[in-house]
Amino acid sequence: MSAAAVSAGDEQLLRYVLRLGDLSLVLGQRLGEWVGHSPALEEDLGLANIALDLIGQARFFLGYAGEIEGRGRGEDEIAFLREHSEYCNPTLAEQPNGDFGQTIVRQVLIDAFQLELYEGLISSADERLAAVAAKAVKETRYHLRYSSGWLVRLGDGTAESHTRVQAALQRLWPYTTELFAADAVDEAMTERGVAPSLAALEKSWSSRIGAVLAEATLERPADRPYSWYGKQGQHSEHLGYMLTEMQYLQRTYPGARW
Amino acid sequence: MEDKNQWPLYEVFVRARGGLDHKHTGSLHAADARMAIEHARDLYTRRQEGVSLWVVRSTDITASDPTDADSLFEPARDKVYRHPTFYEIPDEVKTL
Numbered sequence: 030m031s032a033a034a035v036s037a038g039d040e041q042l043l044r045y046v047l048r049l050g051d052l053s054l055v056l057g058q059r060l061g062e063w064v065g066h067s068p069a070l071e072e073d074l075g076l077a078n079i080a081l082d083l084i085g086q087a088r089f090f091l092g093y094a095g096e097i098e099g100r101g102r103g104e105d106e107i108a109f110l111r112e113h114s115e116y117c118n119p120t121l122a123e124q125p126n127g128d129f130g131q132t133i134v135r136q137v138l139i140d141a142f143q144l145e146l147y148e149g150l151i152s153s154a155d156e157r158l159a160a161v162a163a164k165a166v167k168e169t170r171y172h173l174r175y176s177s178g179w180l181v182r183l184g185d186g187t188a189e190s191h192t193r194v195q196a197a198l199q200r201l202w203p204y205t206t207e208l209f210a211a212d213a214v215d216e217a218m219t220e221r222g223v224a225p226s227l228a229a230l231e232k233s234w235s236s237r238i239g240a241v242l243a244e245a246t247l248e249r250p251a252d253r254p255y256s257w258y259g260k261q262g263q264h265s266e267h268l269g270y271m272l273t274e275m276q277y278l279q280r281t282y283p284g285a286r287w
Numbered sequence: 288m289e290d291k292n293q294w295p296l297y298e299v300f301v302r303a304r305g306g307l308d309h310k311h312t313g314s315l316h317a318a319d320a321r322m323a324i325e326h327a328r329d330l331y332t333r334r335q336e337g338v339s340l341w342v343v344r345s346t347d348i349t350a351s352d353p354t355d356a357d358s359l360f361e362p363a364r365d366k367v368y369r370h371p372t373f374y375e376i377p378d379e380v381k382t383l
Contacts, residue, residue: 069294071315071326078329175325182318 042155043097044117044214045224047107048260049146049158050090051118054108055268056139057083058275059126068129075175079136082168089161109279113269120259121204123268130183130190131197136176138201141237142208142230144169149225158223177241184245195247202250207257209234214260296345297323299330301337307382309341317342 060080067073092104122139126132147169150162183190209231211219218224242249259265278285294316300309312331317323323342332340351359363369 069316071317071330074333075326075329078333171328178321178325 038099039097041214041217042223043094045218046090046094046097046158048117048119048214050087050094050107051116052122052139052143053083053090054087055116055118055122055271056135057081057087058271059122059124060132060136062126063132072129076132079172079175082165082172086161086165086168093157093161105279109276113264113272114262116264116268116272117260117262118268119204119207120257120265121201121208123259123264123271124201124204125267127197127200128193130194131200133176133179133183134194134197134201136172137180137241138205138238140169140173140176141234141241142205144173145230145234145237146225149230153224154222180241180247181245184242184247191246194245198242198247199250203253204257206253206255207259210255210260212261294318294322297327297342298345298348299323299327300341300343301327301331302339302341303336304338309339312336314345320344 057080060076060083063076064073064080067076087108088104091107095102095104095107121135124131124135126135144166147162147166150158151166153159153162180194183194185191209227211227215224215227219226239249257263257265259268295318296314297317297320298314299312301312302309315323315326315330317326320342324340327340327342331337
């Protein structure tokens with residue numbers, strides 16, 4: 030990739046790329062919390078594989094963000110040494126794992142979003158983002174296959190599993206509005222041909238999710254007015270605790286390598 | 288009787304690359320065949336070990352009885368003429 034492809038100091042592009050990277054990073058870290066605690070050994074590996082895919086995506090995005098920023102920060106500094114309010118993930122990604130059902134609900138909602146997003150980014154005017162999306166879309170297709178398979182099993186499973194995932198869906202649904210709430214950054218990216226329009230994504234996301242919920246015999250919760258701003262750095266109480274654990278090693282042993 | 292608290296066991300067969308046969312690689316627990324394929328993908332192909340997967344319920348496999356080994360396999364021991372060692376194998380044949 031030529032150096033000219035990187036538009037150093039492009040604030041809006043930087044912001045947008047951080048959002049992409051932080052979504053994958055935070056969700057990957059959350060899934061990583063399941064390692065050693067999953068309901069079955071097989072699921073332990075399944076969730077860890079998805080977590081590693083997501084962290085791989087985050088590395089590309091955050092490394093690129095460092096180049097755009099042009100202050101010499103690499104992916105590790107950006108991933109591990111920023112403050113709470115500098116993370117740009119949508120608030121849904123940082124929500125706690127809860128029980129396995131709640132983790133699956135969060136995963137389905139985000140997998141379907143990332144799938145639409147990456148399918149759109151493949152034709153991005155930004156070559157770097159297009160290249161990452163082309164790779165990530167294959168991973169994400171599998172993530173959604175895995176998570177939606179589980180959602181159908183749990184939703185259309187026992188009375189207990191149905192009640193639990195329906196409750197998780199009620200709890201997490203309000204956070205989905207933020208995924209599609211376009212601000213100045215999103216609008217500028219769409220205008221420049223860098224990002225797909227969020228309004229278009231919402232339509233296809235909504236019908237995809239609708240089909241999964243129907244198969245899972247789950248009731249689609251009512252939409253709520255927009256009230257979360259994680260993309261702008263205003264997070265729920267949960268992100269701070271997660272970052273404390275995630276950043277511990279880099280902050281205690283700066284530059285540690287192994 | 289099947290244990291209701293445990294998913295049934297599946298045997299996993301992985302084809303390493305096109306042209307080779309599926310080889311038994313291990314086993315795993317899964318609720319059904321679809322889940323078994325997903326688990327097999329996550330457990331046995333995460334380091335690019337394969338291009339195709341088969342899964343089969345372990346209970347669907349009929350195995351020979353080890354106590355029958357004498358009558359099943361011993362008689363073949365002294366019949367060396369059954370080995371096709373009289374043919375020259377062309378260099379191009381890699382996986383015979």
